[in-house]
Amino acid sequence: MKDHRVLSGMRPTGQLHLGHYHGVLKNWARLQNEYDSYYFVADWHAFTTHYSDKIDLEKNVADMIVDWLATGLNPNTATLFVQSKVPEHAELHLLLSMSTPLSWLERVPSFKDQQEKLKTKDLSTYGFLGYPLLQSADILIYKAGLVPVGEDQVAHVEFTREVARRFNYVYGREANFEDKAEVAIKKMGKKQSKLYRELRKSYQETGDDESLIKAKALLGEQQNITLGDRERLLGYIEGLGKIILTEPEAHLTKASKMPGLDGQKMSKSYNNTISLREGPELVKQKINKMPTDPARIKLTDPGDPNKCPVFQMHKIYSSEDTMNWVTDGCKNAKIGCIDCKKPIIDSIISELVPIQEEIAKYQSNPNLIQEIIFEGSERARSVARATMEEVRDAMGITY
Ligand code: TRP
Numbered sequence: 001m002k003d004h005r006v007l008s009g010m011r012p013t014g015q016l017h018l019g020h021y022h023g024v025l026k027n028w029a030r031l032q033n034e035y036d037s038y039y040f041v042a043d044w045h046a047f048t049t050h051y052s053d054k055i056d057l058e059k060n061v062a063d064m065i066v067d068w069l070a071t072g073l074n075p076n077t078a079t080l081f082v083q084s085k086v087p088e089h090a091e092l093h094l095l096l097s098m099s100t101p102l103s104w105l106e107r108v109p110s111f112k113d114q115q116e117k118l119k120t121k122d123l124s125t126y127g128f129l130g131y132p133l134l135q136s137a138d139i140l141i142y143k144a145g146l147v148p149v150g151e152d153q154v155a156h157v158e159f160t161r162e163v164a165r166r167f168n169y170v171y172g173r174e175a176n177f178e179d180k181a182e183v184a185i186k187k188m189g190k191k192q193s194k195l196y197r198e199l200r201k202s203y204q205e206t207g208d209d210e211s212l213i214k215a216k217a218l219l220g221e222q223q224n225i226t227l228g229d230r231e232r233l234l235g236y237i238e239g240l241g242k243i244i245l246t247e248p249e250a251h252l253t254k255a256s257k258m259p260g261l262d263g264q265k266m267s268k269s270y271n272n273t274i275s276l277r278e279g280p281e282l283v284k285q286k287i288n289k290m291p292t293d294p295a296r297i298k299l300t301d302p303g304d305p306n307k308c309p310v311f312q313m314h315k316i317y318s319s320e321d322t323m324n325w326v327t328d329g330c331k332n333a334k335i336g337c338i339d340c341k342k343p344i345i346d347s348i349i350s351e352l353v354p355i356q357e358e359i360a361k362y363q364s365n366p367n368l369i370q371e372i373i374f375e376g377s378e379r380a381r382s383v384a385r386a387t388m389e390e391v392r393d394a395m396g397i398t399y
Protein backbone atom coordinates (compact mmCIF):
# COMPACT_ATOMS: atom_id res chain seq x y z
CA MET A 1 0.00 0.00 0.00
CA LYS A 2 3.04 2.24 0.29
CA ASP A 3 2.51 3.22 -3.34
CA HIS A 4 -0.61 5.14 -2.45
CA ARG A 5 0.35 8.66 -1.58
CA VAL A 6 -1.51 10.41 1.22
CA LEU A 7 -1.79 14.18 1.38
CA SER A 8 -3.53 16.55 3.70
CA GLY A 9 -3.20 20.10 4.94
CA MET A 10 -4.26 22.39 7.73
CA ARG A 11 -4.73 26.13 7.80
CA PRO A 12 -2.58 27.92 10.38
CA THR A 13 -5.33 30.18 11.68
CA GLY A 14 -5.05 29.44 15.39
CA GLN A 15 -3.97 27.12 18.15
CA LEU A 16 -4.45 23.40 17.81
CA HIS A 17 -6.81 21.84 20.32
CA LEU A 18 -8.01 18.46 21.54
CA GLY A 19 -10.48 18.25 18.65
CA HIS A 20 -7.57 18.38 16.19
CA TYR A 21 -5.70 15.81 18.23
CA HIS A 22 -8.49 13.24 18.49
CA GLY A 23 -10.09 13.99 15.14
CA VAL A 24 -7.17 14.58 12.79
CA LEU A 25 -3.64 14.24 14.11
CA LYS A 26 -3.94 10.73 15.52
CA ASN A 27 -5.31 9.64 12.17
CA TRP A 28 -2.46 11.29 10.27
CA ALA A 29 0.06 9.66 12.58
CA ARG A 30 -1.44 6.26 11.90
CA LEU A 31 -1.51 6.81 8.14
CA GLN A 32 2.13 7.87 8.03
CA ASN A 33 3.11 4.30 8.89
CA GLU A 34 0.97 2.80 6.15
CA TYR A 35 1.48 5.22 3.27
CA ASP A 36 3.90 7.65 1.75
CA SER A 37 2.40 10.67 3.51
CA TYR A 38 2.61 14.40 2.85
CA TYR A 39 1.24 16.83 5.41
CA PHE A 40 1.50 20.55 4.96
CA VAL A 41 0.70 23.85 6.59
CA ALA A 42 -1.67 25.57 4.18
CA ASP A 43 -0.41 29.09 4.87
CA TRP A 44 -1.62 30.63 1.60
CA HIS A 45 -5.06 29.23 2.32
CA ALA A 46 -5.16 31.29 5.51
CA PHE A 47 -5.42 34.42 3.34
CA THR A 48 -8.49 33.18 1.50
CA THR A 49 -10.65 33.94 4.53
CA HIS A 50 -8.35 36.11 6.66
CA TYR A 51 -6.57 38.37 4.20
CA SER A 52 -6.82 41.48 6.34
CA ASP A 53 -6.57 39.94 9.82
CA LYS A 54 -3.44 40.50 11.77
CA ILE A 55 -2.59 36.89 12.42
CA ASP A 56 0.97 36.12 13.34
CA LEU A 57 1.57 33.62 10.56
CA GLU A 58 5.21 33.10 11.38
CA LYS A 59 4.33 32.00 14.90
CA ASN A 60 1.27 30.01 13.82
CA VAL A 61 3.19 28.07 11.20
CA ALA A 62 6.04 27.17 13.57
CA ASP A 63 3.61 26.31 16.39
CA MET A 64 1.61 24.10 14.09
CA ILE A 65 4.65 22.10 13.05
CA VAL A 66 5.72 21.82 16.70
CA ASP A 67 2.28 20.54 17.71
CA TRP A 68 2.32 18.01 14.88
CA LEU A 69 5.69 16.70 16.00
CA ALA A 70 4.65 16.65 19.64
CA THR A 71 1.58 14.56 18.87
CA GLY A 72 3.46 11.94 16.90
CA LEU A 73 4.11 12.98 13.32
CA ASN A 74 7.58 11.91 12.35
CA PRO A 75 9.52 14.10 9.89
CA ASN A 76 11.57 11.09 8.81
CA THR A 77 8.51 9.00 8.02
CA ALA A 78 6.15 11.59 6.61
CA THR A 79 7.04 14.64 4.55
CA LEU A 80 6.06 17.70 6.57
CA PHE A 81 6.17 21.00 4.74
CA VAL A 82 4.83 24.50 4.29
CA GLN A 83 2.79 25.36 1.21
CA SER A 84 4.44 28.70 0.43
CA LYS A 85 7.85 27.01 0.41
CA VAL A 86 6.71 25.04 -2.63
CA PRO A 87 5.72 27.81 -5.05
CA GLU A 88 4.92 25.21 -7.72
CA HIS A 89 1.49 24.95 -6.05
CA ALA A 90 0.80 28.48 -7.28
CA GLU A 91 1.93 27.70 -10.80
CA LEU A 92 -0.35 24.68 -11.02
CA HIS A 93 -3.21 26.69 -9.54
CA LEU A 94 -2.76 29.32 -12.24
CA LEU A 95 -2.60 26.81 -15.06
CA LEU A 96 -5.61 24.87 -13.81
CA SER A 97 -7.57 28.10 -13.46
CA MET A 98 -7.47 28.50 -17.24
CA SER A 99 -9.66 25.46 -17.83
CA THR A 100 -11.83 25.49 -14.72
CA PRO A 101 -15.38 26.68 -15.34
CA LEU A 102 -16.51 29.45 -13.01
CA SER A 103 -19.77 27.60 -12.43
CA TRP A 104 -17.89 24.68 -10.87
CA LEU A 105 -16.42 27.00 -8.27
CA GLU A 106 -19.68 28.77 -7.57
CA ARG A 107 -21.31 25.40 -7.04
CA VAL A 108 -18.87 24.21 -4.33
CA PRO A 109 -21.04 24.13 -1.19
CA SER A 110 -18.50 25.81 1.10
CA PHE A 111 -18.56 28.89 -1.13
CA LYS A 112 -22.09 29.93 -0.24
CA ASP A 113 -22.01 28.36 3.26
CA GLN A 114 -18.96 30.27 4.38
CA GLN A 115 -20.19 33.52 2.89
CA GLU A 116 -23.34 33.08 4.95
CA LYS A 117 -21.50 32.05 8.10
CA LEU A 118 -18.68 34.54 8.03
CA LYS A 119 -20.78 37.60 7.26
CA THR A 120 -18.31 39.89 8.96
CA LYS A 121 -15.55 38.89 6.54
CA ASP A 122 -15.16 40.07 3.00
CA LEU A 123 -15.47 36.84 1.08
CA SER A 124 -16.39 38.22 -2.30
CA THR A 125 -12.83 37.91 -3.50
CA TYR A 126 -11.22 36.11 -6.38
CA GLY A 127 -9.00 34.22 -3.92
CA PHE A 128 -11.89 32.93 -1.87
CA LEU A 129 -13.80 31.76 -4.92
CA GLY A 130 -10.67 30.03 -6.19
CA TYR A 131 -9.79 28.46 -2.88
CA PRO A 132 -11.01 24.94 -3.77
CA LEU A 133 -8.91 25.10 -6.91
CA LEU A 134 -5.83 25.99 -4.90
CA GLN A 135 -6.67 22.96 -2.80
CA SER A 136 -6.90 20.89 -6.00
CA ALA A 137 -3.46 22.07 -7.01
CA ASP A 138 -2.16 21.07 -3.55
CA ILE A 139 -3.48 17.56 -4.06
CA LEU A 140 -2.81 17.01 -7.75
CA ILE A 141 0.76 18.23 -7.70
CA TYR A 142 1.65 15.22 -5.52
CA LYS A 143 -0.57 12.79 -7.46
CA ALA A 144 -2.06 11.91 -4.09
CA GLY A 145 -4.34 8.89 -4.05
CA LEU A 146 -5.84 9.45 -0.63
CA VAL A 147 -6.80 12.67 1.04
CA PRO A 148 -7.79 12.30 4.70
CA VAL A 149 -10.32 15.02 5.42
CA GLY A 150 -13.43 15.71 7.44
CA GLU A 151 -16.93 15.74 6.05
CA ASP A 152 -16.80 19.44 5.19
CA GLN A 153 -13.91 18.90 2.77
CA VAL A 154 -15.23 15.93 0.81
CA ALA A 155 -16.82 18.17 -1.81
CA HIS A 156 -13.41 19.74 -2.43
CA VAL A 157 -11.88 16.36 -3.16
CA GLU A 158 -14.75 15.54 -5.53
CA PHE A 159 -14.17 18.86 -7.23
CA THR A 160 -10.48 17.97 -7.54
CA ARG A 161 -11.38 14.75 -9.33
CA GLU A 162 -13.36 16.72 -11.88
CA VAL A 163 -10.50 19.16 -12.35
CA ALA A 164 -8.05 16.29 -12.94
CA ARG A 165 -10.39 14.55 -15.36
CA ARG A 166 -10.88 17.71 -17.35
CA PHE A 167 -7.18 18.46 -17.45
CA ASN A 168 -6.39 14.96 -18.71
CA TYR A 169 -9.15 15.21 -21.24
CA VAL A 170 -8.04 18.57 -22.59
CA TYR A 171 -4.28 18.10 -22.48
CA GLY A 172 -3.81 14.35 -22.51
CA ARG A 173 -5.02 13.83 -26.05
CA GLU A 174 -1.88 13.99 -28.07
CA ALA A 175 -1.65 13.46 -31.82
CA ASN A 176 -1.25 9.78 -32.70
CA PHE A 177 -2.19 8.75 -29.18
CA GLU A 178 -3.20 5.26 -30.28
CA ASP A 179 -0.09 4.67 -32.35
CA LYS A 180 2.10 5.78 -29.49
CA ALA A 181 0.23 3.54 -27.05
CA GLU A 182 0.65 0.58 -29.38
CA VAL A 183 4.39 1.19 -29.65
CA ALA A 184 4.58 1.44 -25.86
CA ILE A 185 2.76 -1.87 -25.42
CA LYS A 186 5.36 -3.62 -27.53
CA LYS A 187 8.13 -2.28 -25.34
CA MET A 188 6.82 -4.30 -22.42
CA GLY A 189 7.86 -7.61 -23.92
CA LYS A 190 5.72 -10.39 -25.30
CA LYS A 191 4.24 -11.87 -22.17
CA GLN A 192 3.47 -8.60 -20.43
CA SER A 193 2.03 -7.05 -23.59
CA LYS A 194 -0.31 -9.97 -23.97
CA LEU A 195 -1.44 -9.68 -20.37
CA TYR A 196 -1.95 -5.91 -20.73
CA ARG A 197 -4.07 -6.39 -23.84
CA GLU A 198 -6.19 -9.02 -22.15
CA LEU A 199 -6.82 -6.87 -19.10
CA ARG A 200 -7.61 -3.83 -21.23
CA LYS A 201 -10.03 -5.82 -23.36
CA SER A 202 -11.71 -7.27 -20.31
CA TYR A 203 -12.02 -3.84 -18.70
CA GLN A 204 -13.42 -2.23 -21.83
CA GLU A 205 -15.90 -5.03 -22.43
CA THR A 206 -17.16 -5.59 -18.94
CA GLY A 207 -15.97 -2.52 -17.03
CA ASP A 208 -14.83 -4.70 -14.17
CA ASP A 209 -12.61 -2.91 -11.73
CA GLU A 210 -10.54 -5.97 -11.02
CA SER A 211 -9.00 -5.85 -14.52
CA LEU A 212 -8.39 -2.14 -14.18
CA ILE A 213 -6.59 -2.62 -10.88
CA LYS A 214 -4.53 -5.50 -12.25
CA ALA A 215 -3.61 -3.57 -15.38
CA LYS A 216 -2.52 -0.59 -13.29
CA ALA A 217 -0.41 -2.87 -11.09
CA LEU A 218 1.14 -4.42 -14.17
CA LEU A 219 2.14 -1.00 -15.46
CA GLY A 220 3.53 -0.11 -12.08
CA GLU A 221 5.95 -3.02 -12.32
CA GLN A 222 7.32 -2.20 -15.77
CA GLN A 223 10.97 -1.22 -15.73
CA ASN A 224 11.56 -0.66 -19.42
CA ILE A 225 8.90 1.89 -20.32
CA THR A 226 9.20 5.62 -19.80
CA LEU A 227 7.00 7.66 -17.51
CA GLY A 228 5.27 9.11 -20.57
CA ASP A 229 4.54 5.64 -21.87
CA ARG A 230 3.18 4.56 -18.54
CA GLU A 231 0.76 7.50 -18.54
CA ARG A 232 -0.28 6.67 -22.09
CA LEU A 233 -0.93 3.07 -21.23
CA LEU A 234 -2.81 4.01 -18.09
CA GLY A 235 -5.10 6.21 -20.15
CA TYR A 236 -5.29 3.65 -22.94
CA ILE A 237 -6.86 1.06 -20.61
CA GLU A 238 -9.89 3.29 -20.36
CA GLY A 239 -9.63 4.50 -23.91
CA LEU A 240 -8.84 8.09 -22.94
CA GLY A 241 -5.75 10.13 -23.52
CA LYS A 242 -2.72 10.19 -21.24
CA ILE A 243 -3.39 10.33 -17.51
CA ILE A 244 -1.24 13.19 -16.29
CA LEU A 245 -3.03 14.13 -13.09
CA THR A 246 -4.42 11.30 -10.98
CA GLU A 247 -7.86 11.48 -9.44
CA PRO A 248 -7.65 11.39 -5.64
CA GLU A 249 -10.09 9.86 -3.24
CA ALA A 250 -11.31 11.35 -0.01
CA HIS A 251 -10.41 9.26 2.99
CA LEU A 252 -13.16 10.32 5.32
CA THR A 253 -12.01 10.96 8.84
CA LYS A 254 -14.82 9.83 11.09
CA ALA A 255 -16.43 12.86 12.62
CA SER A 256 -14.35 13.65 15.64
CA LYS A 257 -16.13 12.40 18.69
CA MET A 258 -14.35 15.00 20.72
CA PRO A 259 -17.06 17.27 22.04
CA GLY A 260 -16.36 20.84 22.93
CA LEU A 261 -16.98 22.40 26.34
CA ASP A 262 -20.60 23.04 25.38
CA GLY A 263 -21.31 19.63 23.86
CA GLN A 264 -21.13 20.86 20.25
CA LYS A 265 -18.20 19.75 18.10
CA MET A 266 -14.96 21.20 19.47
CA SER A 267 -14.09 24.08 17.17
CA LYS A 268 -12.40 27.44 17.43
CA SER A 269 -15.42 29.14 15.90
CA TYR A 270 -17.62 27.92 18.75
CA ASN A 271 -15.15 29.11 21.34
CA ASN A 272 -15.41 25.78 23.19
CA THR A 273 -11.88 24.40 22.90
CA ILE A 274 -9.10 23.13 25.11
CA SER A 275 -5.80 23.92 23.44
CA LEU A 276 -2.95 21.43 23.36
CA ARG A 277 -0.94 24.05 25.21
CA GLU A 278 -3.50 24.70 27.96
CA GLY A 279 -2.01 24.62 31.47
CA PRO A 280 -3.54 22.34 34.16
CA GLU A 281 -5.20 25.19 36.07
CA LEU A 282 -7.06 26.41 33.02
CA VAL A 283 -8.10 22.88 32.06
CA LYS A 284 -9.58 22.52 35.52
CA GLN A 285 -11.38 25.86 35.32
CA LYS A 286 -12.77 25.18 31.87
CA ILE A 287 -14.12 21.74 32.73
CA ASN A 288 -15.56 22.97 36.01
CA LYS A 289 -17.41 25.69 34.14
CA MET A 290 -18.94 23.23 31.66
CA PRO A 291 -22.73 23.22 31.58
CA THR A 292 -24.39 20.02 32.82
CA ASP A 293 -27.87 18.55 32.61
CA PRO A 294 -30.00 21.61 33.44
CA ALA A 295 -32.33 19.39 35.50
CA ARG A 296 -29.61 19.01 38.13
CA ILE A 297 -29.87 22.23 40.04
CA LYS A 298 -29.27 20.78 43.46
CA LEU A 299 -27.24 17.75 44.42
CA THR A 300 -30.46 15.92 45.26
CA ASP A 301 -31.95 16.44 41.76
CA PRO A 302 -31.48 13.34 39.63
CA GLY A 303 -30.07 13.91 36.13
CA ASP A 304 -29.67 12.21 32.79
CA PRO A 305 -26.11 11.74 31.52
CA ASN A 306 -27.38 11.65 27.95
CA LYS A 307 -28.42 15.27 28.29
CA CYS A 308 -25.02 16.32 29.57
CA PRO A 309 -21.92 17.35 27.58
CA VAL A 310 -19.73 16.13 30.45
CA PHE A 311 -20.88 12.60 29.78
CA GLN A 312 -19.81 12.98 26.14
CA MET A 313 -16.32 13.60 27.42
CA HIS A 314 -16.45 10.55 29.66
CA LYS A 315 -17.08 8.56 26.49
CA ILE A 316 -13.68 9.67 25.21
CA TYR A 317 -11.72 9.44 28.41
CA SER A 318 -13.28 7.06 30.92
CA SER A 319 -13.35 3.32 31.56
CA GLU A 320 -16.53 1.22 31.68
CA ASP A 321 -16.36 1.32 35.45
CA THR A 322 -16.16 5.08 35.64
CA MET A 323 -19.00 5.43 33.14
CA ASN A 324 -21.17 3.14 35.26
CA TRP A 325 -20.29 5.14 38.34
CA VAL A 326 -21.33 8.33 36.51
CA THR A 327 -24.60 6.89 35.19
CA ASP A 328 -25.63 5.50 38.53
CA GLY A 329 -24.46 8.53 40.49
CA CYS A 330 -26.17 10.99 38.14
CA LYS A 331 -29.49 9.22 37.73
CA ASN A 332 -29.79 8.54 41.44
CA ALA A 333 -28.41 11.85 42.61
CA LYS A 334 -25.55 10.20 44.45
CA ILE A 335 -22.70 12.27 43.07
CA GLY A 336 -22.29 15.96 42.44
CA CYS A 337 -21.33 17.36 39.06
CA ILE A 338 -17.98 18.55 40.42
CA ASP A 339 -17.17 14.95 41.49
CA CYS A 340 -18.27 13.73 38.10
CA LYS A 341 -15.94 16.13 36.32
CA LYS A 342 -12.89 15.26 38.37
CA PRO A 343 -11.82 12.12 36.43
CA ILE A 344 -12.07 14.05 33.15
CA ILE A 345 -9.91 16.85 34.45
CA ASP A 346 -7.34 14.27 35.54
CA SER A 347 -7.45 12.44 32.21
CA ILE A 348 -7.04 15.56 30.11
CA ILE A 349 -4.23 16.89 32.26
CA SER A 350 -2.35 13.60 32.06
CA GLU A 351 -3.00 13.32 28.35
CA LEU A 352 -1.49 16.77 27.86
CA VAL A 353 1.59 16.24 30.05
CA PRO A 354 3.68 14.24 27.55
CA ILE A 355 2.47 16.37 24.64
CA GLN A 356 3.45 19.57 26.42
CA GLU A 357 6.82 18.12 27.37
CA GLU A 358 7.47 17.44 23.70
CA ILE A 359 6.24 20.91 22.76
CA ALA A 360 8.67 22.46 25.25
CA LYS A 361 11.50 20.36 23.90
CA TYR A 362 10.90 21.47 20.32
CA GLN A 363 10.32 25.07 21.31
CA SER A 364 13.70 25.20 22.94
CA ASN A 365 15.21 24.31 19.58
CA PRO A 366 13.80 26.66 16.94
CA ASN A 367 16.65 25.84 14.57
CA LEU A 368 15.56 22.23 14.49
CA ILE A 369 12.04 23.31 13.50
CA GLN A 370 13.42 25.50 10.73
CA GLU A 371 15.50 22.59 9.51
CA ILE A 372 12.54 20.20 9.53
CA ILE A 373 10.46 22.69 7.56
CA PHE A 374 13.29 23.28 5.12
CA GLU A 375 14.04 19.63 4.50
CA GLY A 376 10.42 18.57 4.24
CA SER A 377 9.67 21.39 1.85
CA GLU A 378 12.64 20.50 -0.35
CA ARG A 379 11.52 16.88 -0.47
CA ALA A 380 7.99 17.94 -1.38
CA ARG A 381 9.34 20.35 -3.92
CA SER A 382 11.19 17.71 -5.88
CA VAL A 383 7.93 15.79 -6.35
CA ALA A 384 6.07 18.98 -7.23
CA ARG A 385 8.73 19.96 -9.76
CA ALA A 386 8.50 16.60 -11.52
CA THR A 387 4.71 16.95 -11.87
CA MET A 388 5.07 20.48 -13.19
CA GLU A 389 7.46 19.25 -15.88
CA GLU A 390 4.77 16.88 -17.08
CA VAL A 391 2.04 19.48 -16.84
CA ARG A 392 4.04 22.03 -18.83
CA ASP A 393 4.92 19.38 -21.38
CA ALA A 394 1.31 18.41 -21.83
CA MET A 395 0.31 22.05 -22.26
CA GLY A 396 3.10 22.73 -24.70
CA ILE A 397 5.03 25.07 -22.41
CA THR A 398 8.26 23.45 -23.44
CA TYR A 399 10.38 26.38 -24.49
N1 TRP B 1 -9.14 23.30 3.03
C1 TRP B 1 -8.59 22.52 4.10
C2 TRP B 1 -9.26 22.92 5.40
O1 TRP B 1 -9.74 24.03 5.51
C3 TRP B 1 -7.11 22.65 4.20
C4 TRP B 1 -6.42 22.21 2.96
C5 TRP B 1 -5.80 23.00 2.04
C6 TRP B 1 -6.32 20.88 2.49
N2 TRP B 1 -5.29 22.25 1.04
C7 TRP B 1 -5.60 20.95 1.27
C8 TRP B 1 -6.76 19.66 2.98
C9 TRP B 1 -5.33 19.80 0.52
C10 TRP B 1 -6.50 18.53 2.23
C11 TRP B 1 -5.79 18.60 1.01
O2 TRP B 1 -9.27 22.14 6.32
Ligand code: SF4
Nearest residue numbers: 293308310330337340
Ligand atom coordinates in the same frame (compact mmCIF):
# COMPACT_ATOMS: atom_id res chain seq x y z
FE1 SF4 C 1 -23.51 15.66 33.92
FE2 SF4 C 1 -22.09 14.18 35.60
FE3 SF4 C 1 -23.61 16.20 36.51
FE4 SF4 C 1 -24.76 14.01 35.54
S1 SF4 C 1 -23.44 14.14 37.35
S2 SF4 C 1 -25.33 16.11 35.08
S3 SF4 C 1 -23.34 13.44 33.90
S4 SF4 C 1 -21.82 16.36 35.19
